[in-house]
Amino acid sequence: MSYCPKVLFHASFVTVCFVVLSAASWGQASHSDQVQVMPPQVRTVDAPSPDATADDLEKRADELHAQKLYLDAIDYYRAALKKTPNDARLLNKVCRTQLMLQRWKDARSNCELSIKADHKFADPHNNEGVALYEMGRTGAAIKQYQKAIGLDDSSASFFSNLGAAEFAKKQFDKALDAYQKALQLDPDVFERSSRTGVQAQVAKPQDRAFYDYSVAKLYAKMGLSDRSLEYLRKAREEGYKDLKKVYTDTEFAELRKDKRFAELMAAKVPSLPD
Numbered sequence: 001m002s003y004c005p006k007v008l009f010h011a012s013f014v015t016v017c018f019v020v021l022s023a024a025s026w027g028q029a030s031h032s033d034q035v036q037v038m039p040p041q042v043r044t045v046d047a048p049s050p051d052a053t054a055d056d057l058e059k060r061a062d063e064l065h066a067q068k069l070y071l072d073a074i075d076y077y078r079a080a081l082k083k084t085p086n087d088a089r090l091l092n093k094v095c096r097t098q099l100m101l102q103r104w105k106d107a108r109s110n111c112e113l114s115i116k117a118d119h120k121f122a123d124p125h126n127n128e129g130v131a132l133y134e135m136g137r138t139g140a141a142i143k144q145y146q147k148a149i150g151l152d153d154s155s156a157s158f159f160s161n162l163g164a165a166e167f168a169k170k171q172f173d174k175a176l177d178a179y180q181k182a183l184q185l186d187p188d189v190f191e192r193s194s195r196t197g198v199q200a201q202v203a204k205p206q207d208r209a210f211y212d213y214s215v216a217k218l219y220a221k222m223g224l225s226d227r228s229l230e231y232l233r234k235a236r237e238e239g240y241k242d243l244k245k246v247y248t249d250t251e252f253a254e255l256r257k258d259k260r261f262a263e264l265m266a267a268k269v270p271s272l273p274d
Contacts, residue, residue, distance in 0.1 A: 045072045048079035057083070058090060070097050088118035095127045099134075107131045122151035126158050133165055141165045156186035167211060180218055187224060190215065209238035213246075221251040228255055233264055 045064065048057055061076030077094045081087060091114035098107035111128035114121060129144030145162040152158070163178035182189045216231035232255075236243055246252050246265070255261050 044069055048076050050079075052079070054080045054083040054087075058093075061093065065093070065097055065100075068100075070100050073097050086113075086117045088114045088121045088124070091117060092121065092124045092127065095124055095131075099127060099130055102134070104131045104134045108135075120151060122148045122155070122158070125151065126155070126161060129161060129165070133161070133168075138165050138168050142169070154185065156182045156189040158182075159185065160189050170207075172210075172214070176214055176218065179215065180221075183218055183222060187219075187222065187227070190227075206239070206241065209235050209240035212238060213240045213243070217249060217251045220255045223254065225255055225258055225260075228252075229258075229260055229264060232261075236264070237269055239269075 048060075052060075057076050057080035061073045061080065064070075064073035064076060074094060074097050077090055077097065081090050081094075084090065091110050095107045095110035095114060098104075098110060108128050108131040111124040111131065114124035115128070125144045125148035129141040129148065132138075132144060133141035142162065142165045145158055145165060148155070148158045149162065159178045159182035163175045163182060166172075166175035166178055212231045213235035216228045216235060219225075219228035219231060232246065247256070252261075
């Protein structure tokens, strides 16, 4: 969560505020090892067998991770690592699982070990970026996301995570460019980020409203009316101050022909809770 705008862990829930969080060789495997996070838990299964092969231990660890038994999964990944030390994929999986537990420093350490073991492996750069982002080191996170993209530019989560960090830095043009690339790769990337990925950290309600309006514009540009209307509704409810631009921005030209657009703009805006 490629937690992973606080994809977007494409593995990337890492935390979430707003566009997360969210993946197998991120350069060489599928994108299933990207980040995205859940709450802590206790160990619930038998300890790894010392007679099991590294492959068997890794497969069992993957099963435990899928079941959200993260502590047990880490035990099995580490047992596999004892049999195949310095395995970049396994180290990245430990990093990914630590992110799910919100152990940012431990995750970063394992990502760095994975990067050291294989400099051409994109996933740990993305996942280290997630850890750094969650630690408040947004600039450093951006550098790691850019390194991940430089190694593998096919992951929507990498671009979504980059967009989240750029948005947090108020570098809106760069953020929107990254988001657009993420959507081109995977129109559903924000839906996954909203549940399990990295989303943009938005300090002020107006910033959040601007984010939603911007995402609505991107979806409208792609012709995805349903998604555009969803984010436009959010922007409206959050009191986006420049909402009138929806009548002149060219990206919304086709959407304005949709009767649902008129209904949305005419509907009464619900009052926000105190």
